[in-house]
Amino acid sequence: MPDLDETDLRLLRLLQKDATLSNQALAEKTGLSTSPAWRRVRRLIEDGVIERQVALVRPRRAGLHAMAYVQVSLLDHTEDSIARFDLFVQTEDQIIECATITGTSDYQLKIVAPDPEGLEHFIMRRVLALGIIRDTVTHFVLRQTKYTTAMPI
Incomplete structure (x- = not known):
């Protein structure tokens, strides 16, 4: 450090x-x-303090009118399942955040789509189609009251 x-x-x-x-x-x-x-x-x-410099795009201005947090539980925790899920997350542009979490779920995803139907399609046809997902819980974002990428330094 x-x-x-x-x-x-x-x-x-x-x-x-x-x-x-x-x-x-x-x-x-x-x-x-x-x-x-x-x-x-x-x-x-x-030194890796600054990881990268990017442009922050407003989702709605880019045609992405739906956002959801999706909690995902895997069927099992084998290395193969975890590696498959991690690869899936890294290659899917609609998943803009992923974190391994504690509690009843294994992961929390932040997913964007053009509309609610697009979110449903992505979850049903992409996420669940992996065959390694036991359960998902989806929380649609109604309104974002704060958004920042700035660290409190």
Whole structure:
């Protein structure tokens, strides 16, 4: 784990809000000159603190009007079943998040689709068709009251 000083944390907070800030803008906002600001950002990337920089797309603007959290329980916990499910999750674009969870389910998925019928089709024809799923519980998102990818640093 790299040591992060207050300047690193300021850079990270700024980049979490707007990853398109130029090195000059980052330097000005952190009190650094351009070269040291650039070197610090490069180090944060090389050290794996910054995993990647992406564009955040509004689902509705992209035609994705349905979102659900789906809890999944596998039939068994063999290496083969877990590997098959993990591969499935990694290759399905409609699954935008996946976490292994505690409790009565094994996984929680966040799935998007153009409409509720699209979600139902994906769950019934893709997820359950794997043949390794014992049970699913689906929670449709009615309204998102908060969404952020920024870590509280």
